[in-house]
Structure formats: structure tokens, C-alpha cells
Amino acid sequence: xxxxxxxxxxxxxxxxxxxxxxxxxxxxxxxxxxxxxxxxxxxxxxxxxxxxxxxxxxxxxxxxxxxxxxxxxxxxxxxxxxxxxxxxxxxxxxxxxxxxxxxxxxxxxxxxxxxxxxxxxxxxxxxxxxxxxxxxxxxxxxxxxxxxxxxxxxxxxxxxxxxxxxxxxxxxxxxxxxxxxxxxxxxxx
Amino acid sequence: xxxxxxxxxxxxxxxxxxxxxxxxxxxxxxxxxxxxxxxxxxxxxxxxxxxxxxxxxxxxxxxxxxxxxxxxxxxxxxxxxxxxxxxxxxxxxxxxxxxxxxxxxxxxxxxxxxxxxxxxxxxxxxxxxxxxxxxxxxxxxxxxxxxxxxxxxxxxxxxxxxxxxxxxxxxxxxxxxxxxxxxxxxxxxxxxxxxxxxxxxxxxxxxxxxxxxxxxxxxxxxxxxxxxxxxxxxxxxxxxxxxxxxxxxxxxxxxxxxxxxxxxxxxxxxxxxxxxxxxxxxxxxxxxxxxxxxxxxxxxxxxxxxxxxxxxxxxxxxxxxxxxxxxxxxxxxxxxxxxxxxxxxxxxxxxxxxxxxxxxxxxxxxxxxxxxxxxxxxxxx
Numbered sequence: 001x002x003x004x005x006x007x008x009x010x011x012x013x014x015x016x017x018x019x020x021x022x023x024x025x026x027x028x029x030x031x032x033x034x035x036x037x038x039x040x041x042x043x044x045x046x047x048x049x050x051x052x053x054x055x056x057x058x059x060x061x062x063x064x065x066x067x068x069x070x071x072x073x074x075x076x077x078x079x080x081x082x083x084x085x086x087x088x089x090x091x092x093x094x095x096x097x098x099x100x101x102x103x104x105x106x107x108x109x110x111x112x113x114x115x116x117x118x119x120x121x122x123x124x125x126x127x128x129x130x131x132x133x134x135x136x137x138x139x140x141x142x143x144x145x146x147x148x149x150x151x152x153x154x155x156x157x158x159x160x161x162x163x164x165x166x167x168x169x170x171x172x173x174x175x176x177x178x179x180x181x182x183x184x185x186x187x188x189x
Numbered sequence: 190x191x192x193x194x195x196x197x198x199x200x201x202x203x204x205x206x207x208x209x210x211x212x213x214x215x216x217x218x219x220x221x222x223x224x225x226x227x228x229x230x231x232x233x234x235x236x237x238x239x240x241x242x243x244x245x246x247x248x249x250x251x252x253x254x255x256x257x258x259x260x261x262x263x264x265x266x267x268x269x270x271x272x273x274x275x276x277x278x279x280x281x282x283x284x285x286x287x288x289x290x291x292x293x294x295x296x297x298x299x300x301x302x303x304x305x306x307x308x309x310x311x312x313x314x315x316x317x318x319x320x321x322x323x324x325x326x327x328x329x330x331x332x333x334x335x336x337x338x339x340x341x342x343x344x345x346x347x348x349x350x351x352x353x354x355x356x357x358x359x360x361x362x363x364x365x366x367x368x369x370x371x372x373x374x375x376x377x378x379x380x381x382x383x384x385x386x387x388x389x390x391x392x393x394x395x396x397x398x399x400x401x402x403x404x405x406x407x408x409x410x411x412x413x414x415x416x417x418x419x420x421x422x423x424x425x426x427x428x429x430x431x432x433x434x435x436x437x438x439x440x441x442x443x444x445x446x447x448x449x450x451x452x453x454x455x456x457x458x459x460x461x462x463x464x465x466x467x468x469x470x471x472x473x474x475x476x477x478x479x480x481x482x483x484x485x486x487x488x489x490x491x492x493x494x495x496x497x498x499x500x501x502x503x504x505x506x507x508x509x510x511x512x513x514x515x516x517x518x519x520x521x522x523x524x525x526x527x528x529x530x531x532x533x534x535x536x537x538x539x540x541x542x543x544x545x546x547x548x549x550x551x552x553x554x555x556x557x558x559x560x561x562x563x564x565x566x567x568x569x570x
Contacts, residue, residue: 016477018561042481070478
């Protein structure tokens with residue numbers, strides 16, 4: 001948690017391997033991700049990190065099913081295996097009945113749940129969520145946060161979420177405060 | 190979903206732009222094919238064996254200047270010459286047509302078979318033509334166009350000489366590279382229009398290909414410093430010099446082709462850049478979920494290549510169908526009889542489309558490769 005400009009998103013991007021620190025190192029699962037080259041980093045992200053963004057960032061020409069399937073196109077899975085994993089991911093986020101819908105045919109909450117399904121379809125160890133409820137009404141936000149919480153508690157995923165909303169932060173098991181690029185302390189629940 | 194269907198969906202996401210891109214490529218390639226075929230048709234060398242033995246002798250000053258008929262015995266005596274015939278442009282208009290729609294030449298009918306042996310007619314038609322002074326023969330295409338048949342009588346009004354001549358059609362020939370012309374007796378022209386003593390040019394046949402250089406040189410020398418100097422040259426050389434009278438057609442057509450291709454590259458590159466620029470964020474997302482630079486490059490390349498090839502299929506295929514199955518003489522107002530889209534021309538146009546697809550994808554691919562995920566997300570957020 002932290003105010004705007006505190007460096008929350010930057011830290012999240014560095015942890016997720018989509019940005020590099022100007023100094024120091026960032027170890028994730030024992031690997032200094034800043035030292036990996038572009039190609040290694042791309043592979044590492046595909047296998048270890050799932051992304052959830054504030055603006056959902058689904059591909060508009062693909063259905064929810066196809067959006068979720070996207071990261072699996074880079075794997076060696078067969079069509080059947082891909083289908084099974086996508087269906088499982090959509091079921092986990094409660095979106096099986098909307099699988100064939102395009103993003104514009106989904107509500108904001110449903111879009112974000114599709115984005116969460118895309119993040120977890122490769123079964124990554126870490127899911128990073130950058131203000132995942134920033135564009136949602138309170139009801140949809142609750143749904144999304146509940147899904148993320150269950151991924152952490154029931155599926156054993158490490159979910160790192162950035163927010164400045166205390167209500168959203170309350171869903172986390174640990175809250176770390178950040179201000180002007182410095183960690184201030186943490187609360188545990 | 191497969192990578193292929195993902196590329197297809199991306200390419201067709203803006204259907205109007207995709208359609209216009211494909212059409213612009215198609216129209217440009219159609220034009221390119223048409224220009225290439227035009228260039229080929231006007232520079233195509235005569236391929237029959239008769240053409241290799243034929244020599245055209247014209248006035249050195251210009252094709253429009255006549256030659257004196259007294260040159261005939263001198264040319265006939267040149268070693269290596271098998272036979273010689275006058276060949277005089279009549280420039281006649283048929284019926285009430287505003288322009289001349291087929292060429293007419295006066296010649297020595299008895300030499301026709303020996304010089305232009307590829308003209309196919311029955312023996313009876315040949316004999317009738319040779320023996321009847323006011324007869325003529327016409328090409329199959331002209332006969333079809335005006336629904337003329339053997340035995341019909343036609344009348345032509347010359348645009349060069351102050352006379353009209355009436356002819357009886359003795360035969361309808363085919364098998365030449367231009368089955369439209371009309372041939373008749375030089376003697377009939379001389380009597381009817383008072384052109385005795387001059388001819389348009391001479392066509393002759395040499396005994397062997399080896400005789401060609403010596404014969405042309407001897408004829409040129411024979412009339413040097415006379416009142417009517419000549420230029421004797423092979424049919425191929427004559428054809429090329431005839432084309433060069435229209436200017437440097439080859440360079441002209443090549444210039445237009447270059448402009449077409451260059452414009453095409455700009456249009457395609459611009460289209461692909463726009464298509465990529467408006468989805469930088471999506472490409473950043475693809476990068477975030479694990480797509481590497483080379484995979485993104487492949488996606489952009491495939492999309493660009495696909496659009497270019499779709500345009501190629503439409504443009505080249507359209508040109509092939511139109512020029513193969515359409516009526517070329519009608520479309521070109523009789524300028525071209527055939528307009529053959531050869532495999533080589535199609536391959537060149539296909540290659541242009543392929544290169545175009547690759548070039549158009551380079552700039553957007555480079556910008557995507559350089560873009561960091563974070564910047565990509567920020568750009569459009």
C-alpha cells in the first residue's frame with residue numbers, strides 16, 4: 001500500500017520482471033531477475049508470473065476463452081490440454097458461462113476475472129495484481145478480491161497486490177507500506 | 190485457438206482498413222502486371238524461324254519516307270538474298286469508321302508464302318490471291334471483327350493517297366503474331382493510286398541465318414550516298430527500332446513500375462505502422478505473458494505478409510483472369526492482340542508482394558522490440 005507516486009507499481013514491475021532496477025538486485029524464488037536477458041526473462045515470466053492489471057488489458061478481438069488461452073500458446077501443450085487448463089482457470093474465477101464472450105460483452109468485474117484466469121492458467125507461483133479493483137464498482141471489486149484471496153489461501157499462490165484502497169488491502173494476509181520508494185513497515189493478519 | 194487464427198483475427202480487427210490495404214496492394218500489383226505484360230508484348234521478339242531470316246529495308250531518314258522501286262533489282266542481286274517484296278502502308282479507313290482500325294499493306298502477292306510463311310491459308314486461297322490483282326487477304330481477327338468472309342468485297346479510303354480501292358477477299362489467314370492485317374497487290378495500289386515508282390519499304394528473306402549480317406551490310410552500302418539511303422536490319426532489330434521511335438518505352442514503363450512499387454511500400458508500411466501503433470498496449474501484454482521479441486516479430490511479419498499476399502492473389506489473379514479470358518483486342522482498342530500474363534511475370538509480382546510484406550513489417554517490429562513492457566503499458570494507459 002502507498003500513496004500515488006510512492007513506487008508501488010515500479011516495485012511490482014521489478015518483481016514481475018517487466019522492469020529493471022537502476023541499482024541493486026531483486027531476487028524472486030532465488031533468481032536475480034534483473035540479471036536475466038530479454039529472452040530468459042520472457043520465459044521466466046511465462047512460467048512463473050501471472051499479471052492482473054487495473055485496466056484488465058484483454059485482447060478485444062479474442063473471446064474470454066481465447067484470452068485465457070493466450071499464454072499457453074507459448075507452451076508445448078496439446079490443444080486438448082490447453083482447453084482443459086483454460087476451462088479449469090475459468091471455472092476457478094466463476095466465468096465458465098462467459099467463455100465464448102468477447103471482452104466488450106463482459107462487465108468490468110467479469111473482464112477482470114477473465115484477466116485473473118489468464119494470469120493463473122499457466123499455473124505460475126506468483127500472481128502480481130496492479131490496482132486490480134481500481135476500475136470496478138464495490139460489488140465487482142469484492143468478487144475479484146475474493147477470487148484473489150482464494151487463490152492465495154486455497155491454491156497456494158503468492159499473490160502480490162498493489163493498492164491504495166484499505167478495503168482491498170484488508171483481503172491480504174500481509175500489508176507492506178511504501179512511501180517515496182521506501183518500505184515503511186508491514187502488518188500481518 | 191492457434192497462432193494462425195490469432196494472426197488472422199488481428200489482421201481483420203479493423204475490417205475496413207484491412208480491406209482497403211488489400212485492395213491498394215491488389216490494384217498496384219494489377220497495374221504492375223499490366224505494365225510488365227505491356228513491356229513484354231511490345232518488346233517480344235518474333236520467334237518463328239521465318240522471322241530469323243527476314244530483313245526489313247526502310248528509308249534511312251524515316252519510315253515515313255518512301256523508297257524508289259528501282260532499288261528492287263539491286264537488292265535481288267545481293268548474294269544471300271532469296272526473295273524481295275515491296276511493303277507499302279496504305280492507311281485505309283473501312284466503311285465510315287473514324288480511325289483506321291487495321292493495318293493494310295501492299296506487297297508482291299507471289300512472294301508472300303516465301304517471306305511470311307507462317308500465314309496459314311488454304312492452297313486455293315493462296316492461289317486466288319496470287320492470281321487476282323484486286324484481291325486481298327485479311328487476318329482472322331479482322332474477319333471476325335467485321336464478320337467478313339472469303340468472296341466478300343470491301344472498299345477502303347486511303348488516308349495517305351487520294352484514292353479509294355475496292356478489294357475482293359481471296360483468303361483469311363491466321364498463325365502470324367498479328368492476325369489483323371490486310372495484304373494486297375502493290376501493282377493494284379500503283380495502278381489505283383498512281384504510286385508507281387515508289388514503295389514504302391522492302392521485306393526480304395535471306396537464304397540462311399549466316400547470310401544476315403553480310404546481306405544487311407551490303408544493302409546499306411549499296412545505297413549509301415544515293416538519293417534514298419536505306420537502313421537494312423533484321424526483323425528483331427527493326428521491331429526494336431520501331432518501338433524506340435515511340436521514345437524509350439522500356440525506361441518509361443520501368444519508371445512507372447518503380448513508382449508503383451515504391452508507393453506500395455509506403456502505403457503498406459504506413460498501414461502496418463498504424464495497425465501496430467494502435468495496439469502497442471496489447472503487444473506489451475503479450476510481452477508480459479512471455480512472448481519474446483522474435484515471436485512478436487513473427488506475428489507482425491505474418492500479418493503484414495498475409496495482407497500483402499491477399500492483395501497479390503487478388504491483383505495478380507485478377508490480371509491473369511482478365512487478360513487470359515477477357516477480350517484483349519476489345520479492351521485495348523486493338524492495340525494488343527494477345528496480352529499474356531506469363532508465369533515469370535506472375536512470379537515477379539508475387540516476389541514484389543513478398544518483399545513488400547517483409548519491408549512493411551520491419552519498422553513496426555523494431556519499435557515493438559525496443560519497447561519495454563512498462564512503456565508499452567504506459568503509452569496507451
